[in-house]
Amino acid sequence: xxxxQESGPGLVKPSETLSLTCSVSGDSLSGExxxxxxxxPGKGLEWIGYIYDSGDTxxxxxxRSRVTMSIDMSKNQFSLRLTSxxxxxxxVYYCARLMIPFGGGFDGFDMWGQGTVVxxxx
Amino acid sequence: xxxxxxxxxxxxxSVGDRVTITCRASQGITNFLAWYQQKPGKAPKLLIYGAxxxxxxxxxxxxxxxxxxxxxxxxxxLQPEDFATYYCQQINDYPFTFGPGxxxxxx
Numbered sequence: 001x002x003x004x005q006e007s008g009p010g011l012v013k014p015s016e017t018l019s020l021t022c023s024v025s026g027d028s029l030s031g032e033x034x035x036x037x038x039x040x041p042g043k044g045l046e047w048i049g050y051i052y053d054s055g056d057t058x059x060x061x062x063x064r065s066r067v068t069m070s071i072d073m074s075k076n077q078f079s080l081r082l083t084s085x086x087x088x089x090x091x092v093y094y095c096a097r098l099m100i101p102f103g104g105g106f107d108g109f110d111m112w113g114q115g116t117v118v119x120x121x122x
Numbered sequence: 123x124x125x126x127x128x129x130x131x132x133x134x135x136s137v138g139d140r141v142t143i144t145c146r147a148s149q150g151i152t153n154f155l156a157w158y159q160q161k162p163g164k165a166p167k168l169l170i171y172g173a174x175x176x177x178x179x180x181x182x183x184x185x186x187x188x189x190x191x192x193x194x195x196x197x198x199x200l201q202p203e204d205f206a207t208y209y210c211q212q213i214n215d216y217p218f219t220f221g222p223g224x225x226x227x228x229x
Contacts (some may be wrong), residue, residue, distance in 0.1 A: 045211075047218040094166075098213075108168045109166070112167075
C-alpha cells in the first residue's frame with residue numbers, strides 16, 4: 001500500500017525559506033509524477049508544482065520565482081523549497097501522486113499525504 | 123489560468139437524497155476533470171477522473187458526467203459518510219486548478 005508522509009518545520013519566519021520533504025513508501029518514485037499542493041482558507045486548494053524521477057519539473061507560475069523541487073531516488077523522497085515566505089504562504093501543505101494514463105495526459109491525484117500545517121509568523 | 127466555478131457553494135440534504143454538483147471551466151478541458159471529497163482534517167480523496175471514470179474503491183452511487191466546460195457530480199442516495207466538501211479539478215491546462223468547493227451538509 002502506497003503511503004506518503006510530509007515532514008518539516010511547522011513554523012517559518014517571514015522572509016525565510018520553507019522546506020518540506022515527502023517520504024514515499026510502498027511505491028518507487030520511478031515513472032511517477034510527484035506533486036505539492038497547498039490549502040489555505042483564503043485561497044482554497046492550490047497546485048504548487050510537480051517533479052518526475054528524471055528531475056523534470058513544472059511549477060505554478062504564481063510561485064515559480066520562489067519554488068524549487070528536488071527528488072532523491074535513493075531515499076524515495078522528494079522535497080519542496082519555497083523562499084521569501086510571507087503570511088500568505090501559511091497553509092496545509094500536501095504531497096500527492098498524479099496518475100499518468102497510458103494514453104497520455106493526467107488523470108488525478110490518487111494518493112495524498114496527510115498534510116502538514118505550516119505557519120509563517122515571527 | 124483556467125478558472126473553475128462550482129454551484130452550489132453549499133447544499134443541505136438528507137440521507138437518501140440525490141445530489142448534483144456542477145463545475146464549470148472558463149476554458150474547454152475536454153474530459154480532463156477530476157472530483158474529490160474532503161472531510162475536515164483530512165486530505166482530499168479522489169472520487170472520479172476523466173470526468174466520468176470511478177476511482178477504484180469508490181461506491182457506485184457516485185457518478186460524473188460532462189465534457190468541454192460543464193461537468194456534474196451526482197450522488198445517488200446520499201449516505202451519512204458522504205457529508206463532506208467536494209472539489210472539482212482540471213488537469214488539462216497549466217497551472218492545474220481546483221474549484222472553490224461545495225459543502226454538503228445534513229438537513
